[in-house]
Amino acid sequence: MPGSHDPYADIRPYFDHEVTPVLQRLLRSKRVMDAVLTHQLGAIPSWQRRLLQPWAQYKLKKELSGLATVEQFQHWLEPHIERLLTSTTTSVEVRGLEQLKPDRAYTWISNHRDIAMDPTFINFALHRAGWPTSRIAIGDNLLADEDVADLMRLNKSFVVKRSVTGRREKLNELSRLSEFIHQSNVQGHGVWIAQREGRAKDNRDLTDTAVLKMLSLYGRQDKTPFSEAVAALNPVPVCIHYEWDPCDVLKARELVAVAEQGEYEKQAQEDIRSIMAGLTGFKGRVFVSFGQPLTSQDLESAELMAAAIDRQILDMTPVTEVQKAAAALLDRNFGAPASDVGELLQQRVANEPESVQRRVWQTYAAPLLSL
Template structure:
């Protein structure tokens, strides 16, 4: 039977065994796992460790025949990763929704891999099924990462289509796949915009919402009818510390200067690894209220409500106050906002992250952390 979503959907259960065999034979994956698990191991021990990790993967995963088995095995690793890289994870809002229903989780986007990982971890911890995850095809240049992501319920958003006609075709197919997933009882995670909010300004892109509405074209359903059927819910993911903060600040400064910024061949992969393994401190995952009625009148009304809920769910953390205080002390930031009680240890921690960085990068990083306290976007 023809599968219209073959090249964008997650792997099915009958494909799991072949993917696991391919991954267990990947030297790149074994190197990455050894680097994570045994970062201080001497170089002469690496070949033996690569063999040992490959053997372990084959032994633990070789008999698995379903995505659920893989995700169940991954839970222990995810818990270990979260325990190592966060001080705590706070989850709120799920109790107000029906656990048996499928939802379209529309979240802000700060980290490539951790945003959906934390949302799925939060769902799993409270007894919910995990969601299917939308990822950009820019992440799939690395075949190992592509296999890992698609094995873990990820589906592909094709951003590299060449012509307008091809782009529209791919958007319609993506919209249809999301609608089909939800109709079949699978929740879906989608970021509120394409790409991370590197300046810490979480703004919903109406183009994303209009894409979702394409699934109603065939039935001639209007925007409100189509989006109501998708059961959209805004979600906030908030990090105390961003492991990619310096990288983001450097990129924003380069772009602001008019400099051309070309990503390195493995930059997205490195961002994934840094986001996963870097320290994040206090993390909050807050599920908002389902959108309905006038909130879904059109794409602009929907975007405004998503933005309102995400902003309302956020809290001010000590790092935000510290960043604003440093901006006022060292950069004469033109704002009347009082940072309130400032944690000087937090100030020192911020400055230690940007040692030896140019002044422009220091200012940009502090602006990113202070953004929740600064209403005047012209300052950001």
């Protein structure tokens, strides 16, 4: 349990004085070293990788040995992120930041498409514009692996304890989370949080009012009204959109299983596989659109706030050829492809059952169907 001197010790991002011991712990992890070597030397045969392993380990340890702050770690990470984005996107288009103030701590409330890449793209957009990067809310279901948890908390992530059971325990954890987000804001740290728990696998971006009510819990003891509590956090909707979703078929299979069988049972390590697919898969054009700060009228209730966020996110969602081709395929009821993009969509699902094919196209077409 967190100590009284540091009530957020088990959920907050790591502080600067913790960076060196955490990095030393990660460097001792065989799994981390194997993953890094596979990423850096993946183009060469595995037997050669094994021969190069001592050299690569020495090189990595030397690179990381001088890092003593979170900012230094993020600067070290920057070229690796740049290479990842260059290899998996054709462009990253950022919109709307010029209407906001870089010296203000905002609470970014975005739609949720990809586990790791959503906050990565938002922080990339902020960093490229010369803004401070934000703290990132991430569910503890993704942090069961200690190495993953260490890496995420080094990179400004904080933990949302979704696995807690019991009504009182859950309320206590949600209140503590709300207090941490409020404290972050007061200290000048922006925060990213998804509009709902879990990804919108059908691409229908609807805000869960429970997330918004959580944000206001920090004011409960002082009986601060909802509108006043959330207004202090400077909430701004953000829309992130991927032209191509590397996890599109995986999501469609899950949605079809739920529709046909009433449930879907995740396999072991499935979240990690989704993270890796999202990181390394091709995304085409990516759009990161920052909206307008919510007005006092928007914040009168959680329901009005959710509707305002949903409206802004839908308005900021770009219309792409992929969406149009998906809508055309649905209208043509598995007829001839509508375009070159339509052929690509058909190729992506060629080996899938008809129900999964339709689900993929419905998901891509969802923003158009919502207009």
